[in-house]
Amino acid sequence: MSTRLYQCIEAIGNKIIENKDFLTDLDREIGDADHGVNMARGFSEVLTALPQDETDIGAALKKVGMTLLSKVGGASGPLYGTAYMKAAGPAAGKTEIDLTVACEMLKEAIAGIQMRGKAVKGEKTMLDALIPAYETMVSCIESGDDAKTTLEKMCETASMGVEYTKTIQATKGRASYLGERSIGHQDPGATSSLITLEAIRDFL
Template structure:
């Protein structure tokens, strides 16, 4: 199972790297045109430096978070770094993940991002994809769905969240310098968060 977690991280990284230009172009419109480049650099290091032999899922994710902190460079470094490290705390000592564990890990990751970015939903950030995704996931699990069902719902909600970011002005991060002028543009952070969730879903579906 732990080896699967490493494979999943690698798969997320590959998807982020594939979308490097796309994310950077989104960021060019409302930011400083580095989101794709930064994230790709971070995940390249995550793949290279991963503790592939570590049986502890928490340990693998903590290492991934620390690597992102020291390689991404932009705001997504401390944000995604915190997300992985908070998820790692929930999954510390675990060698397998249930749908309930995944929900708790996602919840902690989101709480970490909120704390680090001092942000809430509706500010045109990655939270606009992640919070609806978590809500949809939790609801599906409560209805008796499994991990794959939950992730399907989470990804759909994340997609809607990304669309929603086009309709609102940024009040956090570099795009907030643009204020109202950021309306009409899709948020790069919400987009990379959606790509991450979709990668996890696709990896689990196989």
């Protein structure tokens, strides 16, 4: 019997794997058509490598991060890998987390992505979904929303963030070679970040 922790990561992995072709198609428009394939390969490996009886959230996320670093292959490997490993920090040794800790984890993850990718909001990256989601999370905690409501609202703003990436030009990665031609396409990285949040929302 797998732990709830494993089931949550499994839910994220399965949703990423289900969306493999969708993410790859998005990446074909502006990137090198490998985002879905790479992320699916990474998470398939995660679901095998992660012990099903793992209860330490920090240890599990570290394992997820290391596996993504090794198995994803594209830029999303070091970016998501770093994000999961940074998120592990505030969860070290914990077997349950509340919204406040989760918020700290997301903050660390975003800081890790920014450090690694040297990107800011508005550059057509995963940050355009994650930063608005984080800001929503902070205000939900302030107003005392429960976890389910918080995740629902976070997905709404992250989804608006993904829509926003259609209107802007890419300045990072292969899509930046396209210049203005990248406008009109939604960012695959922002999309996989939204998918991750939706998987957590549906799991709760």
